[in-house]
Amino acid sequence: MKCISVDDEINLKNTIVTIGKFDGIHKGHEKLFGEITRNANGRQKVVLTFETSPKNFLENNANKTIVTEVEKQMLCDSQGIDVYMKMPMKKEFLALSPEAFVKEILKKKIGATTIVCGPDFSFGAKAAGNVEFLRENQKKYGYSLIVVEKEKYHNKDISSSDIREKIVKGKIAEVNEMLDHPYTVIGKVEQGKHLGRTIGLPTANIMPESTKLLPPNGVYKTMVNVAGKKFNSITNIGVNPTVETGTRIKVETHILDYENYIYNEIVQVEFYDFIRPERVFENVEELKAQIERDIEQCRKKN
Template sequence: MANSLVYICILQKNRYTNQLRFSYRNGEIMQRISLDDNIKLKNTIVTIGKFDGIHKGHEKLLEVIVNNANGRQKVVLTFETTPSAFLKNNANKTIVTEEEKQILCEQQGVDVYMKMPMKKEFLALSPDEFVSKILKDKIGATTIVCGPDFHFGTKASGNVKFLKDNQKKYGYNLIVVEKEQYHNKDISSTSIRQKITEGKMQDVNEMLGHPYRIIGKVEQGKHLGRTIGLPTANIIPDETKLLPPNGVYRTVVVVEGQTFNAISNVGVNPTVETGTKIKVETHIIDYENYIYNEIVQVQFYDFIRPERTFDSLEKLKQQIEADIETCRRIVGNK
């Protein structure tokens, strides 16, 4: 519970002031910097990657740098976007937003979160130049932690073998962390994306190691839910976020530091709306407080049904009440 509260408080400051470069974790500070910044680090343990999902495999990398730090700064070097997306000008929707990624890294105990801008000058670095100029001169790495299929440098020509062969030359030691598996298959951001698009949230959460979540500020709606006795908290998802299929889901909402069972509709609410903008409308079960303008976290667990158009508000109300009972039944069987 405490982690959820910290997560939301820090996110609110980052997202809606867009000014803070530091945030607090149990009295400590995680620094957020860019590779472009005029900063040089010394004696660090660093892990490198896209971290485009912060799934179980990524969490294992973070766990290794934390457990092997021995007083050194723990650094994550990640990319503003993926190299392939930059070169093709084709950015994928993200499993976690940039803000979520930073907070998840912070909660794992990372000291420095460094973003590598996707500039051609960086992408053109040879493996030798990447290690000498970035990992050693800029980051001060004395230990490098990566997965077995990590590639870097121009045309992804650098690999784990290169890092192993050059430990003495550049004065670092290498830790290679094997991939995590789910149902005997390697966990990857690609496989998680596929499950999200299929609405298979239990599989998604197992591979992530934490609930898939949507974070946002509760917006004022038309108050139609309240008129039928079923008020909703309405969120406009971050435009970069990969969303599950339109429909109703069993969810858990973290609000004001507490968790509540809920049902959430992802979609356009065709019964009462004519637009196409995707919203997340959440009815928090057995909760009566007004939470407009509050930052809430909606965690997704089970797909209940597809989004539908109803002939009347009364029929919509009856279906929502049935969805609530489905949610109660699922929770009761857990």
Template sequence: MEYIEGKTEFEYKNCVVTLGKFDGLHKGHQKLINQVISYKQQGYTAVMFSFMLHPGNLFSEKEFEVLYTEEEKLAKLKRCGIDVLISYPFTNETRMMEPEDFIKEILVKKLDTKIIVVGKDFRFGYQRKGNVELLQKYEELYGYRVIACDKSTWRNEIISSSAIRKALKEGDLDSVNAMLGQPFTIRGEVVHGRRLGRTMGVPTTNLIPPSSKLLPPNGVYASRVRIGEEYQNGVTNIGYKPTVGEEKFIGVETFIFDYDNDLYGEIIEVELHNYIRPELKFGTLEELTQKMQEDIFTVKHYFKSIEN
């Protein structure tokens, strides 16, 4: 997959394009992406067009929390079959672009678009004046075709990134994973921790997510860790580690079952499958060790129950 990041000058031919924010890559997004990929066998270039900076963050001092960082999104998309991912800079100039200009200058001139795949409620351009009807208005003039897909739903509610963010903040991991169509993941480079886990017989890997990454409530989770192309079950703690001298940042610490390789400096993905308990502060390391053993037993029982 080719990744065009932060550039406004590019040129492709004979493209089938889907457009959106794509935060979360949830089941609704997957429907659009799969539709685009299905046209590759007809010789089209499969393009996914998004913006570098979340539009909700352009003029806000508060950093917008995302379900997946650009790095996480890129890693997932590399595995799905998209040919080109364009992360277009969302500048003041971009924000002021009229929808008709967006169609002509980007979709037609830069991408030679033949098929546009979007959700039925897709909006674009200055003041969000562009919509599916406007795209369809220019079909004959510019020689492309518009495919407008229905929204995906979960429990009779429309699946959206905002709905997933709300569920994640509330700790409703089952709904989060159902709407995503896959387990919520945290990707990053393994860094050095305090090494206390190794002295307690439970060596752990540590990730420090960026502040822009939205996380579920602090606590212990049944997890599955992707290491290269392999997966290992584990138990993950998200939080400040209050028992061992509270950290000033939220960490993601995972004990990987039946795994003893050195992962420092490696990139791993931690999938969260099930919530076990809140993060607790224990009086002694012995109490913490005992509780960790109970967590390990609980998580192993959980994975055994869903695999049978």
């Protein structure tokens, strides 16, 4: 998958494109990508995505996101997208009229001959462009339009905002159903204080990006993808208050029945079940005993 920016000097030809923030790449987004694949007929499949949502940019409201930029690119690549085009949130882009957006971005830059979108898609200055505008201007600008109905969960349209709400509440199983893939934290394994290794429970430590929306602090049943291989694991999100005094949240994962050193490796931690909240223990021995109980609980869930 090629990753480019609207700012780049590039003019694609004869493509099929879908547009959006695509936070999380949930079931509804996958439905759009599936429609692109079915209708590509040899054309390049393009995702045009915003670096942040226009609303957040205009309100200077940097909401945390379900996926980081790197995670979003990886998920789009796994969906068979050929070109991932970022649209920086610049005022000159936000000021484009619907007509200018179609002419300058969708036609001149992307070369779209088919546009795939949901029924509530809006674009252009003050979100003045909509599906009706796109439908009425197909012949004028030389593209076809495919409108894809939203995917539902328990009879309600799936939305990134609802998924974010469930992540904050720690409802991981529901989050995974709505995403259609496990909620995941991706990052480089950093050197820690090696406390886990000294008590026979080594951990792979990730410092998640500040923009990443994390579930509540606590212990979770997880799986870790290391170099393309998956292993059962148990993960703590939090500040490790028994042995640490800092406030920065870490993702610490103990990989079950795994002995290799993986410092500086990029790993993917997939979350499946909440085990218990993070809490302070009297001493390291008490912490170790609780972790061993947590591991047994995770094994029983397999």
